[in-house]
Amino acid sequence: MSTRCNLYHCLQNNYELQYYLCKNVTHKTLICKYRISAHDLQIEKGRYSNIQRSNRLCKFCNCDEIEDEFHALLVCPSYKYIREKYIEKFYWLKPSMYKLELLLKSTNIKTLNNLGRYLYLMLQKKNKLL
Numbered sequence: 001m002s003t004r005c006n007l008y009h010c011l012q013n014n015y016e017l018q019y020y021l022c023k024n025v026t027h028k029t030l031i032c033k034y035r036i037s038a039h040d041l042q043i044e045k046g047r048y049s050n051i052q053r054s055n056r057l058c059k060f061c062n063c064d065e066i067e068d069e070f071h072a073l074l075v076c077p078s079y080k081y082i083r084e085k086y087i088e089k090f091y092w093l094k095p096s097m098y099k100l101e102l103l104l105k106s107t108n109i110k111t112l113n114n115l116g117r118y119l120y121l122m123l124q125k126k127n128k129l130l
Contacts, residue, residue, distance in 0.1 A: 027116020034069055034119060035104055040126075042067035060129055070100050072122065078129070079122050086118035 033039045043066055046056035058067035060078040065071050072079070073087070074095035083092055088111065091099045106112055 024113070024116055026120060027113065030119035030123065031104070031112065031116055034073070037069070039069075041069065041072055043069070060126065069104075070095065070097060073103070073118070074100055079118075079125065082118055082121045082125065086114040086121070088114075 037044055042051075042056040042058065043053075046053070053066065056066050056068075058065055058071055058076055058078075060067075061076050063071075063075070063077065065075065067076075074083070074092045087103070091103050103111070103115060106115070
């Protein structure tokens with residue numbers, strides 16, 4: 001069974017207008033891309049290069065972990081400063097897939113604005129490091 005869009009299937013349980021679709025256009029686009037796994041993390045890039053899932057590691061830290069949404073948003077030490085500024089401590093202090101799901105499903109405007117800012121700044125930092 002394919003793991004493609006596993007996260008999206010966890011997030012999407014109704015087919016109404018999602019709260020994140022009403023925000024800043026750049027942030028909205030980034031949140032949407034992370035929700036549907038249409039981003040440039042190694043978990044997806046490696047899929048198209050036929051890299052074994054276990055080898056799709058984060059190139060920005062020395063954690064030897066797969067660079068997926070969970071790692072990039074809640075764990076990767078390369079984004080720690082940005083994460084601590086924009087993501088509530090509840091989500092990253094003891095991260096879990098459940099907390100990632102809560103974060104991406106949030107209907108709180110402040111949480112969504114901050115998530116969009118985090119994703120934007122994370123992407124900028126990632127592009128500088130490449």
